[in-house]
Amino acid sequence: MDSDELREVLQEAGLSPYQSKAYVALLELGTASARELVEASDVPDPRIYDVVRSLEDRGYVETYEQDTMRARAHSPADVLDDLQNRASRFEQAADEIEDRWEQPELDRHAASIVKRFETVVDRARLFIQEAENQIQLSASIEQYEQLRGVLADALDRGVYIQLSIYTNPDDDVELPAEEQLAATTTEARHRPIPSPFVALIDRQKACFGPHEDALNEYGVLVDDRMHEYIFHWYYSSCLWEICDEIYSSRNDEPPIEYVDVREFIRDVEPMLLDDLSVGVRVVGKDVSTGEERELEGEVADVFYEGDDYRGTREIPLAQLAGRASVTVATDEGEFTVGGEGAMLEDVEAMRLTITSASE
Template identity: 50%
Template sequence: MNRDTLADTLEDAGLSPYQADAFVTLLERGSASATDIAKASSVPDARIYDVLRDLEEDGYIETYEQDSLHARAHDPSDVLSDLRARADRFNTAADEIEDRWSRPALEDHKVSIVKRLDTVLARTDELIRSAEDQVKIAVTIGQFDELSDALAAAYERGVNVKVCLSTMDDDPSLPDDSVFETTCTEARYRKLPSPFLALIDRSWACFSPHGRSTDQYSIIVNDLTYAYVFHWYFLTGLWEFHESVYSERRDGEPITYVDMRQCVRDIEPLLEDGASIEATVHGFDTETGRELTLEGTITDATYAGINAADEREATISQLAGKVSITLETDGGTYTVGGWSALLEDVEATKITIGSLE
């Protein structure tokens, strides 16, 4: 660092231009009279004594009398500590500016647009760790690895976790079943580039275009309506038609659904065959908003689409409208809808099929 750059840096640290110039001059000379310092620097003769006294008060130099006023540079340990502390504060401030630039004010906005995928991944990790009912996520294998600890924690709490894995590689290395067994309820594989999408508890949606997109931005949404739109994109574009690579479902064990449409697709053929289906429904009373749990027998499943006579299972397009089940309990008969149910008695968040007869 040359002389002028050192002086400029000392000015940035709080010294005046005259103080910085005088101090650098003393560093070069070791000690000198006030007159000589003024001659060797840009400090005017009339100002040199005030400049030296100010430097002494700040701990940069010490003065002494020797026929005239002389000065020498003080032991630099205190000065160096101060400069390094200032540098640390600048670094901290730089980190804070970067963090505030990239971090959305989530508490103030339902929809936040951010510039960095890292911000979305960090927020998704937090949301997954606080999830209560369900997580649907579309990720690359690398992103899955990054979020696997959070997914495992949610799955261990009983959260229903669906993972859609995508890749831009020709021959990806998929995680083995032992990884899926501890992180998700079901996993599917999409052999196409996909955006990053995470849906948490029907309320939060985190989205970022795939890596080859020309538009690089990310969205974090805390809104039921917007999240519902992303849910349908996940269902139709990233989930429905792609290969399943893992499922925890086992024959003879209770089956839990967090999606009413998937539940109706599975049970409708059984109802047509006269099966008696025992179920437990967790959800909310659509009139009061009160949380409730109902146990009873599913007696009917209805949806707006028309099923072809030769089809045993309804297609996703036929289930795009109103879908519901009827549950008979000891306390009465209830109609049960799915996400954002308005016309039914209950909005279900979870349906567990206990037994079939």
């Protein structure tokens, strides 16, 4: 079905000619300013704002602010429900809308504001489906249930998943059973107060929405490493570090796997203080070239800024907020390994595994 036929079908479904032109153009663009939409759809400039707002009222699009007002096609679920009740021609149009909506990506290196919270969960689902290494998720039980399927698929792919599940203090609800958590997460913790929805994927993408009792409904979508890193620290310090563990598949004895170099340092330094030899395998990226890099050897040293807790067995997360790295001695020499966003080290670690610990 070409674009002209799709617009015709949408008009038969109740859209005006200008609405159908703007909507089909927005499906193809993914996201656009009013000026870009005028040029792509041939809707007259004086009419474009009224047309976009009328589409938003019908649930077809949503608007958000960056430098100027921008619009993107809303999740097509409501549109599909309407069209799929009609003849086979309408069903073809529904499939076409779904295909075109899924193609565009968020603007790179930018954070976008959306008005509907459901958009945040929808986008998180898509990001989770594409995850390759790590997911950090803060969600209510209901939100967790909505994402269980894609989380299970990601875990099967070898993705490391941390879940912080929150409940209201007055709610009499049961947390997910251990078998359910084992099928969907690597580690899970519980936060017994209302919390934001946060989904962080592969150190690049982030979805944020305020907790359900917030007065304003909005969301933030990010596809940028620097912005995601800010959300990562919020997640680590406020939604993970202080919460009670309710499930973990991590081994107590080697091999013990980590996705965070700072957590690795907190566990390894006490071993070094006991004069243990700690074997380690690192999978990550070469900081200079960006190419995949693997190291295997022995932990020679750990480094973090500040001396207040050096030589102690319990290092607060805040003490590791600055530069933190591990030196690994291999057959090829010594290499420094940093965490997310490493710039001064040789390797940015994606996964670290304690392979052995012996005297």
